[in-house]
Amino acid sequence: MTPLQKFLAACAALVLLSVACLWLPASQPQAPSLEEALQVSQSRMPMRLYSGAIDPKTGAPADPNDRGYDIMVDGRKTATFLQRKDGTTQDVFYQENGEGLTFIREYYPLSASDAGRRIKALITFSADGKTKRSEIWWRLDGTREKLGHLLDPRSGRYEEMVLFPDGNTAQSSRITEPNPYANNFEPKLIIEKRWLDNARHSLVYQDQLQDDGTRDQVTYDENEVPLKVKHIGRWGKVGTTVKFYFPGTTQVSLESETSAAATLVTAYRKDGSVLYKQQLLSYQQSTTYFDASGKPLYEQVIWTNDVSVGRSLWKVTEVDDRGMIKRELVWSHGKFNTETLYNVTVDGVLYEKVIRTYREEDGTLKHVDMLGRKVPSRSVDYTAADNIRVQIPADELVMPELHEEIPIPEPSSTMSDR
Known part of the structure; x- marks a missing residue:
């Protein structure tokens, strides 16, 4: 088998595994990394070294990458290997045009007890090579930590779900849409939910965007009785109302309403x-x-x-x-x-x-x-x-x-x- 045939076979195996990983339960897939799977030295480009500068504001590296190289086949960039400063590595695979992304696999740092690198994440992309289609993240113990998938390709609506340590029970869920008008392109939150890790799997928080542009945020106790209800006006503070309840009751303890002129607040005793x-x-x-x-x-x-x-x-x-x-x-x-x-x-x-x-x-x-x-x-x-x-x-x-x-x-x- 020629080096090119070896490379294409390895890529095909990785693609098939990436698709299969999306349907795996809590188990962590075992597969060779790019460096382990590909033995195509003549297709490997020279190593790139990245800046070691430190961001003065955060104290973290200004560039998370430490080194990396590209894999070229017939003059086309097919994959990129990246070594991060924290010891993790990434395998980045491209579409036939050499630009659009197909999927990314990330691995934990290699330890002496590991036979090979343990996979940390798998991220796949849509046909445009830019839009994230799905993702799955694993903990070191092999349980799933986070899942994500594209709900609507037209709007870009995407759901992310964080799982409790068992790898199956939802801890939180967020559905967002791209918002090009927001600062730093922060996505627009459509709905967010959070749960407790108890027998009831109690919903303790919900934040939902309404059709009229207003937003409702509700905090619940472990029995899903409201503790706080906040209605946020379409334009921010104006039109916002907040209600707090005495724990375990439907009796309001504090409520407020904000207009353009002032915020009016009323506090109550337990007797009303x-x-x-x-x-x-x-x-x-x-x-x-x-x-x-x-x-x-x-x-x-x-x-x-x-x-x-x-x-x-x-x-x-x-x-x-x-x-x-x-x-x-x-x-x-x-x-x-x-x-x-x-x-x-x-x-x-x-x-x-x-x-x-x-x-x-x-x-x-x-x-x-x-x-x-x-x-x-x-x-x-x-x-x-x-x-x-x-x-x-x-x-x-x-x-x-x-x-x-x-x-x-x-x-x-x-x-x-x-």
């Missing part, structure tokens, strides 16, 4: 009563707290674009049983400075407003203005030695956490003074 309501803007966040009967207790305003301290408390407004303002507390750049009391009696005199100013450096009372329409105004100064300080309930000083799943307009640095 409102705990607080929020309005989230690009420059501030206001939260009104309620008691179990629905009566408002106080409002907390947080400044989100303070360039000096970042997210900081700006104002707390307390209300009485009638819902009327009884006290306002104001901070500036993260430091408390003003307390305003409404309808307060001092020394037997009813004042409409009492303004108490505090020193920002140590928090002691500095000055008091007592104002009224029908009574004379009064002013009193205090020294730091008097050591008079404001009394604020601890709960009113705690800024509510912002859930990462709830979209909020980006803060601005153009309104840092207030």
Whole structure:
């Protein structure tokens, strides 16, 4: 048999094996690699060496390839052998034109205990030589790790499935389509599912693109009861709604809705009563707290674009049983400075407003203005030695956490003074 006949016979064997591999269960195919199967020295081109430069951002090699060579038959590139820097190797086979891809086989690094290289992956391509048609990846123990196949050649819709260690049970599934308009050509996600490795094989997550361009994401517990439902608007944040549930129930714990102007959030107690309501803007966040009967207790305003301290408390407004303002507390750049009391009696005199100013450096009372329409105004100064300080309930000083799943307009640095 001539060298050319040997080469063509070896290629044919590899092609047949590649097709058969797609139908194998969890077993790992055993087959010679390109270097092991092909003994056609006169068809082998000179070895290529690749750059050893390191990517300064990732610390990884800028080029994963270490060396390689092409196999030429009658002046046509038929195959390429690649040695990676991590020790893996690739056999790349081409169509008759010497350009389009037919399939790629990847092998694990050769160890002393192996009789030959253990196959890691097999990837086949469509007739155009570019579009991936199918793939199968194996672990070192021979179980299947990942599968993939082309669902629709016209749209390029492709499904990838990751398997649990048994090599048969799905851990996750993703169906995507090419998206030439996305950054870095990131494919468009059509649907994604994730499961638990339990007896029920519980679905714990689903992300699905709807026909109108919106997207629904649902997170489930181990019994497939929803924990979170997120509806993402077609244009991103605007039109997005999020609902969280108390575990194991259908009772909503938190819900939000985002418009072009603001995000509105409502938090609930387990009995269904409102705990607080929020309005989230690009420059501030206001939260009104309620008691179990629905009566408002106080409002907390947080400044989100303070360039000096970042997210900081700006104002707390307390209300009485009638819902009327009884006290306002104001901070500036993260430091408390003003307390305003409404309808307060001092020394037997009813004042409409009492303004108490505090020193920002140590928090002691500095000055008091007592104002009224029908009574004379009064002013009193205090020294730091008097050591008079404001009394604020601890709960009113705690800024509510912002859930990462709830979209909020980006803060601005153009309104840092207030």
